[in-house]
Amino acid sequence: MNTKVTIAGVEFKNPVMTASGTFGSGMEYSDFVDLNKLGAVVTKGVANVPWPGNPVPRVAETHGGMLNAIGLQNPGIDVFIERDIPFLKQFDTKIIVNVCGKSVEDYLEVVERLGDTDVAMLEINVSCPNVKEGAIAFGQKADCLYDITSQIKKKAKQPVIMKLSPNVTDITEMAKAAEAAGADAISLINTITGMKIDIHRRSFALANKTGGLSGPAIKPVAVRMVYQASHAVKIPVIGMGGISNAEDAIEFLLAGASAVAVGAMNFVNPYTTVEVVEGIEAYMKKYGVEDIQELIGGVQE
Amino acid sequence: MSKKAKIKAKVLSQKMIAPDIYDMWFSTELSKDAHAGQFIGVYPLDGAHLLPRPISICEVDREQSSLRIVYRVAGQGTAEFSTWKEGQEAELLGVLGNGFPVDEGKGKKVVLMGGGIGIPPMLQLAKELAAAGTEATIIPGYRDDKLFLKEDLEKYGRVLVATEDGSVGTKGNVLTVMNELQIEAEVIMACGPMPMLRAIKAYAQEKGITAYISLEERMACGVGACLGCVCKTTHKDHHSHVNNARICTDGPVFDAREVEI
Numbered sequence: 001m002n003t004k005v006t007i008a009g010v011e012f013k014n015p016v017m018t019a020s021g022t023f024g025s026g027m028e029y030s031d032f033v034d035l036n037k038l039g040a041v042v043t044k045g046v047a048n049v050p051w052p053g054n055p056v057p058r059v060a061e062t063h064g065g066m067l068n069a070i071g072l073q074n075p076g077i078d079v080f081i082e083r084d085i086p087f088l089k090q091f092d093t094k095i096i097v098n099v100c101g102k103s104v105e106d107y108l109e110v111v112e113r114l115g116d117t118d119v120a121m122l123e124i125n126v127s128c129p130n131v132k133e134g135a136i137a138f139g140q141k142a143d144c145l146y147d148i149t150s151q152i153k154k155k156a157k158q159p160v161i162m163k164l165s166p167n168v169t170d171i172t173e174m175a176k177a178a179e180a181a182g183a184d185a186i187s188l189i190n191t192i193t194g195m196k197i198d199i200h201r202r203s204f205a206l207a208n209k210t211g212g213l214s215g216p217a218i219k220p221v222a223v224r225m226v227y228q229a230s231h232a233v234k235i236p237v238i239g240m241g242g243i244s245n246a247e248d249a250i251e252f253l254l255a256g257a258s259a260v261a262v263g264a265m266n267f268v269n270p271y272t273t274v275e276v277v278e279g280i281e282a283y284m285k286k287y288g289v290e291d292i293q294e295l296i297g298g299v300q301e
Numbered sequence: 302m303s304k305k306a307k308i309k310a311k312v313l314s315q316k317m318i319a320p321d322i323y324d325m326w327f328s329t330e331l332s333k334d335a336h337a338g339q340f341i342g343v344y345p346l347d348g349a350h351l352l353p354r355p356i357s358i359c360e361v362d363r364e365q366s367s368l369r370i371v372y373r374v375a376g377q378g379t380a381e382f383s384t385w386k387e388g389q390e391a392e393l394l395g396v397l398g399n400g401f402p403v404d405e406g407k408g409k410k411v412v413l414m415g416g417g418i419g420i421p422p423m424l425q426l427a428k429e430l431a432a433a434g435t436e437a438t439i440i441p442g443y444r445d446d447k448l449f450l451k452e453d454l455e456k457y458g459r460v461l462v463a464t465e466d467g468s469v470g471t472k473g474n475v476l477t478v479m480n481e482l483q484i485e486a487e488v489i490m491a492c493g494p495m496p497m498l499r500a501i502k503a504y505a506q507e508k509g510i511t512a513y514i515s516l517e518e519r520m521a522c523g524v525g526a527c528l529g530c531v532c533k534t535t536h537k538d539h540h541s542h543v544n545n546a547r548i549c550t551d552g553p554v555f556d557a558r559e560v561e562i
Contacts (some may be wrong), residue, residue, distance in 0.1 A: 059529035
């Protein structure tokens with residue numbers, strides 16, 4: 001039985017990854033999960049300099065999901081290279097670093113710094129809805145996305161994944177722009193912009209007013225967008241959005257994802273990633289699936 | 302410190318001990334490593350409310366492998382918990398947070414202050430201090446005469462009650478007790494609402510003493526990964542490098558001098 005998948009020449013032992021921002025750099029979850037069992041750890045977004053993030057409250061629960069507006073707090077690339085990469089290198093898993101920035105130059109600086117490190121791939125965050133400058137500003141217009149993707153591709157030594165926002169009119173347009181600019185893969189969906197109001201205090205639940213919705217509540221939207229995007233481009237798609245078990249993950253594979261990532265559900269069940277890995281194997285055994293490739297895009301039209 | 306885990310637990314008992322305040326014992330192996338000032342995540346079972354609710358540990362019984370929480374019904378999650386009966390299976394995440402530095406109380410005049418639903422963690426703290434030979438003065442602050450945990454606290458130290466309406470003990474708050482009864486402290490350990498903690502921070506600063514305060518914030522993961530529950534710190538902490546400590550992991554207990562609240 002083969003569970004290996006290859007994306008842009010990088011081989012993963014299985015298609016299960018962590019979604020950026022929900023798993024730190026793996027340290028906090030290594031108490032719960034054997035990181036060696038994961039296809040890849042995708043780190044929290046890192047910028048060229050430390051970012052303090054947004055004021056609290058930064059998180060709020062909603063029906064079947066949660067809103068967050070962390071604001072990409074991160075310690076900056078120096079600390080990241082010194083602390084986080086050596087930690088992750090101890091494990092037999094691939095490292096994918098999520099890169100964020102306020103300007104194209106910020107992104108390029110991080111991408112260049114990571115060039116000589118043991119990082120398998122770069123995931124470019126052009127879809128965070130919670131910061132005022134950068135991030136989503138590059139991910140909501142096809143021409144901006146094309147521009148930043150091509151500039152990053154010129155400097156990047158590792159294959160580049162562009163992480164797309166669902167907060168767009170037509171996801172296929174964005175997927176095509178990333179592909180045309182040379183992206184090696186795309187990942188989606190980032191969170192859906194939402195809002196919650198506390199009716200007793202008549203105030204916003206989040207200090208940032210708006211936040212990104214994640215969790216099981218968004219899964220059908222994510223499956224639909226992964227299906228549309230994977231049929232619009234030839235480059236591989238990494239699917240995510242509300243995955244809480246192997247059944248959810250298989251849905252994304254059938255929709256066309258070559259790999260999947262577990263996000264908010266790490267907060268709910270810290271063992272989710274490994275349970276998804278084991279559940280996919282059990283599913284393959286049950287249905288006599290020899291190679292996971294049979295599942296990717298395998299939904300009957 | 303042992304590894305954190307999400308594990309099954311069983312409710313041993315539950316009763317309401319004041320309006321909206323519930324007292325619940327779990328049978329759980331998390332009790333093995335649980336200390337004063339730490340907390341657990343309790344999961345609602347309804348499926349729509351996903352995140353673990355952070356609730357401080359009120360008392361630990363290692364021999365019986367059981368753990369007590371005393372909590373206030375504050376929303377749909379805790380409302381569900383309040384319906385749980387003996388034998389109910391539940392899921393807990395723990396043990397979380399750093400806890401109070403019991404050793405810092407050794408040989409000193411220690412005063413514990415709990416405000417409202419900040420009173421419960423003072424019980425295990427008083428118990429651990431007593432076991433280490435430190436008898437603390439305990440000041441629980443209540444709104445009115447609906448007291449809870451007072452008799453439990455009296456087992457481990459001198460208890461001086463404050464009530465906002467003056468119906469029991471000193472009329473006022475925990476610091477009114479300090480001033481009116483001229484209580485001397487070398488170390489304060491406290492948990493309660495933010496205005497109370499701010500006042501304690503200022504009080505400790507003025508008196509030149511150390512205060513350890515337990516903070517609270519909206520949390521998601523509870524284990525330091527999501528960066529949802531941060532507070533501003535005076536010094537650059539080792540983790541964030543942006544003066545943002547994680548309350549769930551670097552706290553919830555901080556030296557009051559180290560946090561900007």
